[in-house]
Amino acid sequence: MALIAWQQGAVAAAPNRGADYFTNLEVVTQDGRTVRFYDDLIKDKLVVISFVFTACKDFCPINTARMTQVADVLGDALGRDVFFVSISVDPENDTPEDMKNFGEAFYDGPGWTFITGSPENLRTIGARLGNRTEERSKHINEIILGNDRTGEWARNTPFNEPDRLATIIREMDPEWRLSEAIPADQFLTLDDLRRYQLQAEPGQVLFRKLCSGCHTVGVGDRVGPDLLGVTERRDEEWIKRYIRDPAEVRRSNxxxxxxxxxxxxxxxxxxxxxxxxxxxDLVSYLKQQTDEITKARQEAVEQQDHHAPDQTGSNEDEEHAVGATHH
Structure with missing residues (x-):
């Protein structure tokens, strides 16, 4: 798989800062367990940290959905080699049950901890990680990548391509870097990236960046419904209106x-x-994808029918063979 040969720079962090820097304050997980932030969630781990609040109507659901795609790429490594931590920026309202419901809407597996707790503790922890705003809606939307064993820390964006972001995360493990060295000719140049962006249709780019974390086209429901055939099930103007302002459509009952x-x-x-x-552009892309997938499925059925054995002929052949043995 071709990869982009650049990554966002490391942020300030030094080896062995440990609990003195990150704090070892108490936090509460989505399962209601009280744990120590550094000792239980960071120490000796390769972690990906994000900030969320469950009542968010903007980017928290999208960012979390994008990280779910990264989790899919990481597979069994999540919970074994890599650990995700999502921190509430609204602990006054986010209960452990809220965090659990929010998390399970996206991911129901090992390795991803959603935490809340006392506002004072979470403000202190957040400030150490670069989230110093008091307004929940203005929290940082970057993700923080860190390897506590090596002291390597960096920032990135959940809008990076999931395959690439998963690789960037794994590259923070020196042993993985040695075992998974990528030949130089497998990297994309910036010119390659620009050509891809120019060739990709606007609707496709929007779908990959904003929609694919919650929706698929023809692969099944995710956080939201599978959008295969949505332009046939719903009026196109309704779809556009819902895309532009879903909250307004919901308020209209x-x-x-x-x-x-x-x-x-x-x-x-x-x-x-x-x-x-x-x-x-999004509606046009969904129509095109539906047409292509429907056509491919029809061709697969026709191909299967073409190569299926003729049951009638087979029975006749068997009868002739049986008759020949009796004679």
Missing amino acids: DLAAIELGLRYGRVQMPTLGLSDNDAA
Whole structure:
């Protein structure tokens, strides 16, 4: 797999800072367990830290969905070699149960801890990690990558390609770097990246960046519904309106929006400030993907039917063979 040969720079952190820097304050996990932040969640681990709040209607659900895609790429390594920690920036309202419901809407497996706790403790921890704002809606949307064993720390974005981000995370492990050295000719240059961006359709780029963490096209439900055939099930103008401002559609007591809320209500689609053109590009992409997938499935069925054995002919052949043995 080709990879982009650049990564965001390391941030200030030194080996052996440990609990003196990160603090060892008490926090509460989504399962209601009280743990020490450094000793139980950071010490000797390769970690990816993010900030969220469960009532967020903007980027928290998208960022978390994007990290779910990275979790899929990491596979069994998550919970064994790599650990995710999501910290509430709204501990006054985020209970452990809230954090559990929010987390399980995206990921139900090992290696990802969602934490809340006392506001004072979480403010202190957040400040040490670079989140110094008092306003929950203005918390940092970057992710923080760190290897406590080596003292390597860096920032990145959940909007990086999941494959690439998973590789950047694993590259913080020196042993993995040695065992998984990538030949230089397998890296993409910046010119390669620009060519890809120019060739990709706007709707495809938007879908990959904003939608693919919560939705698939033809692969099944994720956090939200599978969007294969959505342009056939729903009026296109309704889809565009919902893409542009889902909160407004929900407030209008729209029946389709109510039904979606009942089925996928743990995390509601956020309002992303997309334009009319953005919505039209996304609808165009979904129509194209549906047409291509439907055509491919039909061709696969026809191919299978073409190569299927003729059961009638087989029976006749068997009867002739049996008759020949009796004669």
